[in-house]
Amino acid sequence: MxxxxxxxxxxxxxxxxxxxxxxxxxxxxxxxxxxxxxxxxxxxxxxxxxxxxxxxxxxxxxxxxxxxxxxxxxxxxxxxxxxxxxxxxxxxxxxxxxxxLQGSLGNFAGGVLIMIFKPFKIGDLIEAQGELGVVKEIEIFTTKLNTPTNKEVIIPNGALSNGNIVNYSTEGKLRVDLTFGVSYDADIKQTKEVLMNVLTSNPKVLQDPAPSVNVSELADSSVNFAVRPWSSVANYWDVYFETHEQVKIALDAAGIEIPYPHSVEIHKD
Missing domain, CATH: 1.10.287.1260 (Helix Hairpins)
Structure with a gap:
């Protein structure tokens, strides 16, 4: 049973x-x-x-x-x-x-947004969160930059996705903004020709867009010229430094004075 x-x-x-x-x-x-x-x-x-x-x-x-x-x-x-x-x-x-994990989730969400909308990619030169560098790696939670001084900067993606991002590589060309001052005694036309010759003779300076030289300011002790060459992203710093050096050499050769501060001493008996 x-x-x-x-x-x-x-x-x-x-x-x-x-x-x-x-x-x-x-x-x-x-x-x-x-x-x-x-x-x-x-x-x-x-x-x-x-x-x-x-x-x-x-x-x-x-x-x-x-x-x-x-x-x-x-x-x-x-x-x-x-x-x-x-x-x-x-x-x-x-x-x-x-x-x-509130902070980590914010960084994760930022990483997802960056990877979906792609405001930059690996190899781009960007400026964000007060840092300037080439994007080395994009991870889920952080993005790594390599600075011009060869330092690695790790930025949380949450802050990165919510802040301003300047991408210098998107257009493939950068304008190098330079200013040079010459004496008031210098001939403006001759100075512009000397400065433009420096730009056109440098193979790293792009001719499209064309470089420009214009009077930008009548300062206290100098006539200032806005010198605007264009370069590729990779050649930006080369053009920046080479133009400074070549302009000094060219102005000296042309006898055009680059003014510098003077001091006057007054002696009382």
Whole structure:
């Protein structure tokens, strides 16, 4: 009799929960199949968008885990497990983790925005957060710059994405803004010719856009000329320094004085 009782209970259990278990197994199999299709479509979309490889991997893993958690909750609900409290626990844990990692999540969001909208790319010369340098690496949480003095600067992506970014490489050309002063006794036309000759004779100075030389100011002790050569991004500093040196040599050769401060001493008896 006792054996028959347990057999009856077993049959009742199978009758009651058997269909639920079978349904849960089917949902798990079909759910995993759907997840694979969705991940395949997401991967194809990310590849078409030419996003950063690290961003693609992170987003695909994130989507995969979210879908798996949803699938597990659905399966548990199918077999009769109360999922309301389970979902509440997950939501509370997510909130706690979000508050604890608020700064990191901000940097992550900034990294995602940078990789999606691409205000700069690796190799670009940018100025941001008070730093000037070539972009060395773009990561999920930080961006690394290599400064002209060969220092590595690591900037959090949260601050970077929310601040002003000056990208010197986008247009492929940069204007070098220089100012030179000459004596009031100098001939303006001759000075402009000497300065322009310096620019046109330097192979690193671009001729399109054309360089320009114009009087910019009648200062206290000098006539100042705005000298504006154009260069490629890579040759910017070469043009900057070479133009200073060549202008000094050319003005000296032409007998054009570059004024400098004078002091007068007055002695009283």
């Amino acid at each position: 006792e054996t028959q009782k347990w057999i009856d209970k077993g049959i009742d259990f199978i009758v009651e929960f058997g269909p639920k278990v079978i349904g849960a197994i089917l949902i798990w199999i079909i759910g995993n199949w759907i997840i694979k299709i969705l991940l395949k479509g997401a991967k194809k979309a990310l590849n078409a968008g030419n996003y950063d490889e690290s961003l693609k991997k992170f987003l695909l893993n994130l989507v995969n885990w979210i879908l798996k958690v949803v699938l597990i909750i659905v399966v548990l609900g199918t077999v009769g497990v109360e999922t309301t409290s389970f979902a509440a626990i997950i939501a509370a844990a997510g909130l706690a983790i979000g508050l604890a």
